[in-house]
Amino acid sequence: MEQGQSSSLFEMNFSQESRSHLAETASWARFLAICGIIFIGLLIVGGILISLAFTRTASRYGSYNNFGAETAGLGAGMIVMYILMGLLYFFPCLFTLQFANKMKDALASNDSLMLSESFRSLKKTFRYMGVLTIIGLAFFVLALVTGGLSALMF
């Protein structure tokens, strides 16, 4: 730990005020991450229950009409969609939890290396959200272009 705290010209000091703000930030970040992980669990369980209800409906009415297989397919598709949504939301929660835990450890032990690791986790959280924003924007532009082209064609 000692070598991590060696001073250099490029180092900055970290005031008591910053420490107290970061301690509170870590607490809220931890709440946020834990709530997010619980929500992912509920989302996946809820998704599975809904898709099971669809599959049950499909098996009940499958012999009467042709919708049975389609409804079962829809149920399976919903499970996959909910799991993908959960997976997409899991990583920022994980990085936020890592940030909070490492920050608490860093502040408790005055460990500059742990502090750096904590900010690295926070950077990963925002980078992940930034990349998701870029992907969302790309889809938005694609939808605009597709909509505009189809409006021109028809």
Place this chain on the structure above:
Amino acid sequence: MEQNQDQSLFDMNMDSTTQSHLLSISKWTKFISITGFVVGGLFIILLAALGSEIISKFSAIFSFGDANMAGALIAIVLVVLLVMGCWLFFLFRASTLLKKGVQSRDTAQLAEGFKAMRIYFIFSFIISLLSMLSTLQSFA
């Protein structure tokens, strides 16, 4: 600026790696917040331009019946926009102050940046709790 950089027993050092992480956090948070402001602005323009048409369509679909319900819908949208605006503002403020703090080595600005980040996380917690409740309600 010098008086802000006073050292105490409780002070910790931030090496160049930590500072580069903070600059990177500032870059991404600025991108996210500006994108959010632009999307929110577009949404408001769209709402102002097509608001009455959207409300009449919604009234027809959900059979609101009276104008009070449409007014309530507008109020809810405005409250959501206000909360999202505050949320993004604190993210933007954190981004700006962290960058300035690291570049000018000003611990007071850095502390203000961390304060804005703290408020951003409080807003995030409240928003995610509300969205979780609304999602669970839709399951029920």
